[in-house]
Amino acid sequence: MAVPIQKPYALLHTPIFITPTKPRLRIKCQDTSEPQKPSTTAQPTSSGQGFGSASPKVKTPVKKTKQEGRRERASIIRRSPVQKPEFLGVEEKGESKEHSRNESAFLLAWLGLGGIILVEGIVLAASGFLPEEWDKFFVKYLYPSFTPTVFLFVAGTVAYGVLKYLQNEGIKNPK
Numbered sequence: 001m002a003v004p005i006q007k008p009y010a011l012l013h014t015p016i017f018i019t020p021t022k023p024r025l026r027i028k029c030q031d032t033s034e035p036q037k038p039s040t041t042a043q044p045t046s047s048g049q050g051f052g053s054a055s056p057k058v059k060t061p062v063k064k065t066k067q068e069g070r071r072e073r074a075s076i077i078r079r080s081p082v083q084k085p086e087f088l089g090v091e092e093k094g095e096s097k098e099h100s101r102n103e104s105a106f107l108l109a110w111l112g113l114g115g116i117i118l119v120e121g122i123v124l125a126a127s128g129f130l131p132e133e134w135d136k137f138f139v140k141y142l143y144p145s146f147t148p149t150v151f152l153f154v155a156g157t158v159a160y161g162v163l164k165y166l167q168n169e170g171i172k173n174p175k
Contacts, residue, residue, distance in 0.1 A: 110160070113153055120146050 120142060127138040 106160075110153075110156065113149070113156075117146075117149055117153055120149065 123138060124143060124146060127135045127142075130138075
């Protein structure tokens with residue numbers, strides 16, 4: 001038996017019925033301890049529905065070919081070893097070592113500049129909590145240099161990325 005809700009705000013809409021009984025749910029599960037037996041009956045599929053062809057097909061019965069408890073061996077696929085990319089072996093040893101040393105020094109300097117930017121940012125963020133003299137000092141000297149330092153870092157990073165890209169393209173496509 002359903003009871004309509006008699007509230008003024010609910011009367012503007014269609015009445016909502018609340019049933020006094022709770023819905024009953026049925027839960028079915030499969031027991032996985034028993035192996036399923038293959039179906040031996042052939043059933044035709046419905047024709048003309050879905051993405052399949054319009055002609056009716058008959059399922060063939062599934063036959064069990066392997067014994068219980070034994071697995072089939074997977075086939076072994078042999079693959080050729082990965083070859084070294086051609087652009088890695090083009091440079092000469094002496095030039096490569098010097099180039100690597102210069103690049104490492106540049107990256108270390110750039111890492112230092114990034115650390116300086118991090119420290120400047122933290123100090124500027126915390127300057128309001130520091131004593132008044134320190135705050136005036138940071139606002140007078142550190143604040144004006146922060147933005148150009150960040151711009152320098154970003155511009156240098158972009159230039160380094162473009163340079164490495166062009167070097168890689170030059171090695172891949174020699175003229």
